[in-house]
Amino acid sequence: MPGVVINMRGLFDRIRLLLLFAVLIVAGDAATTSALAGPYEDALPGFTADSFSDTADSLDKIAGSGSDLAAPLLQALRDQRLQFSTAEKKVLIKTADGKLLDAATGQPFAGSPPADLSNVRLNNRLRNLLDAALGSLTMMAADPNKRYDAAQSVFKSRDAGALPALEKALAAEQNARVKAALLQARAAITIASAEAPAADKVAAIAVIRDRGDQDAMALLQIIPADAPAEVAAATADAKARIERNLALWGTVQNLWYGLSLGSVLLLAAIGLAITFGVMGVINMAHGEMVMLGAYTTFVVQEIIRTRYPGLFDYSLAIALPLAFIVAGAVGIAIERSVIRFLYGRPLETLLATWGISLVLQQAVRAAFGPTNKEVGNPSWMSGAFDLGGILITYNRLWIIVFTGIVFVALLGMLRFTRLGLEMRAVTQNRSMAAAVGIRTARIDALTFGLGSGIAGIAGVALSQIDNVSPNLGQGYIIDSFMVVVFGGVGNLWGTLVGALTLGIANKFLEPFAGAVLGKIAVLVFIILFIQKRPRGMFALKGRAIEA
Amino acid sequence: MNNSVHPAASRPTARKWLAAAAGLAMTAGAISAASAQDTIKVGVLHSLSGTMAISETTLKDTVLFMIDEQNKKGGVLGKKLEAVVVDPASNWPLFAEKARELIAKDKVSVVFGCWTSVSRKSVLPVFKELNSILFYPVQYEGEESERNVFYTGAAPNQQAIPAVDYLMSKDGGDVKRWVLAGTDYVYPRTTNKILEAYLKSKGVKDEDIMVNYTPFGHADWQTIVSDIKKFGSAGKKTAVVSTINGDANVPFYKELGNQGIKATDIPVVAFSVGEEELAGLDTKPLVGHLAAWNYFQSVKDPANAKFIKDWQTFTKNPKRVTNDPMEATVIGFNMWVKAVEKAGTVDADKVIDTLPGIEAPNLTGGVSKMLPNHHITKPVLVGEIRGDGQLDVVWQTKGLVPGDAWTDYLPGSKDLEADWVTLKCGNYNTVTKKCGGSSS
Numbered sequence: 008m009p010g011v012v013i014n015m016r017g018l019f020d021r022i023r024l025l026l027l028f029a030v031l032i033v034a035g036d037a038a039t040t041s042a043l044a045g046p047y048e049d050a051l052p053g054f055t056a057d058s059f060s061d062t063a064d065s066l067d068k069i070a071g072s073g074s075d076l077a078a079p080l081l082q083a084l085r086d087q088r089l090q091f092s093t094a095e096k097k098v099l100i101k102t103a104d105g106k107l108l109d110a111a112t113g114q115p116f117a118g119s120p121p122a123d124l125s126n127v128r129l130n131n132r133l134r135n136l137l138d139a140a141l142g143s144l145t146m147m148a149a150d151p152n153k154r155y156d157a158a159q160s161v162f163k164s165r166d167a168g169a170l171p172a173l174e175k176a177l178a179a180e181q182n183a184r185v186k187a188a189l190l191q192a193r194a195a196i197t198i199a200s201a202e203a204p205a206a207d208k209v210a211a212i213a214v215i216r217d218r219g220d221q222d223a224m225a226l227l228q229i230i231p232a233d234a235p236a237e238v239a240a241a242t243a244d245a246k247a248r249i250e251r252n253l254a255l256w257g258t259v260q261n262l263w264y265g266l267s268l269g270s271v272l273l274l275a276a277i278g279l280a281i282t283f284g285v286m287g288v289i290n291m292a293h294g295e296m297v298m299l300g301a302y303t304t305f306v307v308q309e310i311i312r313t314r315y316p317g318l319f320d321y322s323l324a325i326a327l328p329l330a331f332i333v334a335g336a337v338g339i340a341i342e343r344s345v346i347r348f349l350y351g352r353p354l355e356t357l358l359a360t361w362g363i364s365l366v367l368q369q370a371v372r373a374a375f376g377p378t379n380k381e382v383g384n385p386s387w388m389s390g391a392f393d394l395g396g397i398l399i400t401y402n403r404l405w406i407i408v409f410t411g412i413v414f415v416a417l418l419g420m421l422r423f424t425r426l427g428l429e430m431r432a433v434t435q436n437r438s439m440a441a442a443v444g445i446r447t448a449r450i451d452a453l454t455f456g457l458g459s460g461i462a463g464i465a466g467v468a469l470s471q472i473d474n475v476s477p478n479l480g481q482g483y484i485i486d487s488f489m490v491v492v493f494g495g496v497g498n499l500w501g502t503l504v505g506a507l508t509l510g511i512a513n514k515f516l517e518p519f520a521g522a523v524l525g526k527i528a529v530l531v532f533i534i535l536f537i538q539k540r541p542r543g544m545f546a547l548k549g550r551a552i553e554a
Numbered sequence: 555m556n557n558s559v560h561p562a563a564s565r566p567t568a569r570k571w572l573a574a575a576a577g578l579a580m581t582a583g584a585i586s587a588a589s590a591q592d593t594i595k596v597g598v599l600h601s602l603s604g605t606m607a608i609s610e611t612t613l614k615d616t617v618l619f620m621i622d623e624q625n626k627k628g629g630v631l632g633k634k635l636e637a638v639v640v641d642p643a644s645n646w647p648l649f650a651e652k653a654r655e656l657i658a659k660d661k662v663s664v665v666f667g668c669w670t671s672v673s674r675k676s677v678l679p680v681f682k683e684l685n686s687i688l689f690y691p692v693q694y695e696g697e698e699s700e701r702n703v704f705y706t707g708a709a710p711n712q713q714a715i716p717a718v719d720y721l722m723s724k725d726g727g728d729v730k731r732w733v734l735a736g737t738d739y740v741y742p743r744t745t746n747k748i749l750e751a752y753l754k755s756k757g758v759k760d761e762d763i764m765v766n767y768t769p770f771g772h773a774d775w776q777t778i779v780s781d782i783k784k785f786g787s788a789g790k791k792t793a794v795v796s797t798i799n800g801d802a803n804v805p806f807y808k809e810l811g812n813q814g815i816k817a818t819d820i821p822v823v824a825f826s827v828g829e830e831e832l833a834g835l836d837t838k839p840l841v842g843h844l845a846a847w848n849y850f851q852s853v854k855d856p857a858n859a860k861f862i863k864d865w866q867t868f869t870k871n872p873k874r875v876t877n878d879p880m881e882a883t884v885i886g887f888n889m890w891v892k893a894v895e896k897a898g899t900v901d902a903d904k905v906i907d908t909l910p911g912i913e914a915p916n917l918t919g920g921v922s923k924m925l926p927n928h929h930i931t932k933p934v935l936v937g938e939i940r941g942d943g944q945l946d947v948v949w950q951t952k953g954l955v956p957g958d959a960w961t962d963y964l965p966g967s968k969d970l971e972a973d974w975v976t977l978k979c980g981n982y983n984t985v986t987k988k989c990g991g992s993s994s
Contacts, residue, residue: 228789379834
């Protein structure tokens with residue numbers, strides 16, 4: 008019997024729950040129905056006209072409707088998830104997980120989706136309007152990042168209509184970062200408004216001055232020249248301060264760009280420093296090894312995309328060893344089949360490797376087609392973050408780190424492993440090395456393979472910033488030779504210093520001289536430099552070089 | 555050190571020699587084997603190797619596709635068409651050699667070819683000397699009209715100027731400040747010269763225009779993108795007009811995305827970026843950036859839908875995209891077929907005289923017409939990049955815009971007129987009333 012009692016009680020509980028649900032659903036329905044007749048409902052048909060101006064009108068009405076459904080609808084529109092059907096005069100929201108909601112009620116859409124469903128289209132003017140509208144609607148969102156974005160979009164739109172929402176958000180805000188952004192947004196509205204008293208404007212200018220970035224500078228530009236004396240003075244002072252600040256950070260930024268360009272140059276040149284610098288082979292097909300590495304990355308990503316989409320963030324890690332093997336193997340094959348017959352004949356080597364580079368390019372063009380291939384950036388390689396006054400992009404940062412690792416690993420390999428020792432022995436004095444029992448032919452092949460393999464890994468990294476096409480390698484070959492020659496043949500440290508010097512010099516010249524003249528200036532500088540020091544910056548000294 | 559001097563010194567010669575060798579090898583295998591006497595030969599002069607192969611290979615395929623379609627309909631004048639494909643290997647002097655070979659040795663009736671302006675300039679003397687016909691399918695800088703050449707791509711007034719007009723309009727964002735960024739060669743330089751003159755005629759001040767050129771294949775855009783950002787934060791709406799050439803675009807757009815420049819802040823309108831170029835990019839960070847063309851694959855039109863379907867069947871690739879220069883090739887091909895049928899012969903002089911006035915449907919729902927200046931009428935569309943790599947039309951001109959060979963905004967060219975029907979002249983000076991007046 009006790010069991011039955013318990014069952015009965017369970018049953019009652021269930022019935023009670025069901026009843027509660029029913030009441031809730033009815034109440035919910037009632038609430039939405041009462042909202043139906045408002046401006047929100049009136050505005051919806053505007054989205055079905057497929058005209059930018061009608062969409063703008065509807066958007067305006069919805070933003071001002073005060074309905075709870077407004078924010079999700081506008082967000083859906085911003086994310087291109089708002090759909091309409093002209094035939095059925097329906098506006099539907101597609102949720103992030105692919106379900107359809109009726110925009111009029113916010114409830115799941117019953118019945119089969121209309122056949123002529125298509126997205127409500129946007130243009131940049133609408134996107135700007137939307138961002139401003141969403142800014143005032145999402146200032147109270149639970150997620151601090153959303154609130155921050157909202158404050159930023161109000162800062163940009165300087166829309167006085169957002170002021171009441173802004174004041175409310177300011178009073179409630181706890182997060183220091185968001186609060187600062189909200190204060191800046193309020194200051195922007197004050198500065199933009201014609202009626203605000205001068206004292207308020209001066210205070211607002213102080214807030215903007217402390218922000219100190221380019222957006223702040225842009226905002227200060229809109230203050231008219233005929234403003235009251237104290238406002239004009241505060242503006243001039245703030246502009247001067249921001250300009251000084253920006254100039255300082257500009258230098259840091261150039262340094263960073265130079266470092267980043269230098270690391271790309273180093274990465275491309277480091278394999279050449281082995282084949283050309285250590286072995287003395289003028290390898291015009293070096294760029295194509297880089298290209299092979301990039302195509303390996305593409306193939307790896309294609310396989311991951313179709314078979315194991317979850318592994319996408321690791322695609323580069325998987326591609327690295329493969330690119331090394333592919334490019335290294337091709338390198339060894341080239342050395343064994345062509346280059347070994349041409350040692351000591353630089354002109355013939357040059358021509359032969361140039362021919363090989365054309366063959367490789369055309370082979371890749373035949374296999375993969377002549378168009379660019381899309382190599383995606385894993386999530387940890389996209390985007391940027393602010394460091395003080397400069398913007399650091401993740402892909403550049405990781406490439407610098409990666410170049411450092413490759414450089415140290417290569418240095419360690421040459422210094423501490425047996426293969427490294429033999430390589431140095433062979434390149435310094437071939438006959439003596441052979442006399443002590445080193446198989447020089449095998450070492451030649453391995454050294455060339457190592458240089459090519461490293462070019463292959465460089466290709467993995469370069470696929471993240473450049474386009475993957477059969478011509479990829481051509482763009483790097485001249486720069487690579489420049490770095491190696493400038494740094495000093497046969498010396499990895501020279502390559503490092505050479506790459507970074509050229510990168511930074513290029514980036515400091517570019518703002519003044521422009522990209523074309525900057526490049527010419529660097530070339531002229533190198534020509535003059537090697538007139539003076541024909542063996543580059545860090546020349547090897549002594550008998551070793553005669554080998 | 556001796557070693558290191560070699561690469562720089564020997565490179566050009568080595569390159570030329572090998573490219574020539576590669577070219578010869580290609581021709582040996584060219585599709586000229588069929589020697590049936592009753593065919594009309596059509597020359598295809600597009601680079602299949604070298605830097606321009608990325609763009610031009612598609613056009614070679616397009617001509618082969620059109621020939622295939624035409625032969626299914628029974629050919630022209632009762633004869634089958636036969637393609638003669640050569641590979642000028644992105645080597646400008648080789649273009650002239652290959653053109654001569656096509657006309658003199660293979661006796662082709664018409665040539666479809668060239669992409670870069672420098673390759674077109676290289677073959678011009680050959681077409682004049684041997685009196686043949688060239689259809690040139692790519693948007694270019696204008697300032698030219700030749701008797702033997704028919705330009706089916708856009709002149710500046712059919713692409714650059716309408717795009718700028720759109721950006722100046724309310725829907726385009728009321729742009730007041732302009733960055734003109736391009737690759738350093740003749741097309742961007744001339745286009746930007748025209749645009750600068752046009753913008754100034756619209757009251758844009760000098761300090762609101764920033765001009766920037768970069769070398770071919772420029773890969774490190776960090777400084778320039780941050781300069782653009784700086785230029786754009788002067789309190790006025792700013793836009794970038796990009797004449798950046800093919801390969802340099804991918805790193806440029808990647809850098810824009812990474813530095814967080816959104817289309818809503820600083821829109822970029824490009825004249826050389828289409829579906830093919832976007833295929834190598836993740837376009838999600840680029841949504842809202844613009845491109846101006848006369849055709850987009852996304853245009854909803856029955857003729858376009860059929861063309862895309864047939865093209866994908868022909869190439870056996872259901873994902874193969876279509877683009878603007880392809881459409882220009884198609885229009886040019888159809889115009890040539892109509893002109894030959896109307897003239898009843900493939901004789902170059904007769905076809906050249908018949909072509910002006912010939913109409914052929916374009917793929918966006920209109921009918922393009924060959925004008926006396928050897929340019930055609932086209933609609934101008936501004937498209938927005940979508941997340942899937944296609945472009946969505948956000949604006950278009952009402953009706954078709956006639957191509958203008960000589961721009962009205964440059965002092966040297968505004969008095970010139972091209973008319974091969976009544977004036978029989980490509981650069982008639984309306985002031986001195988003389989043919990061959992000053993051209994810039």
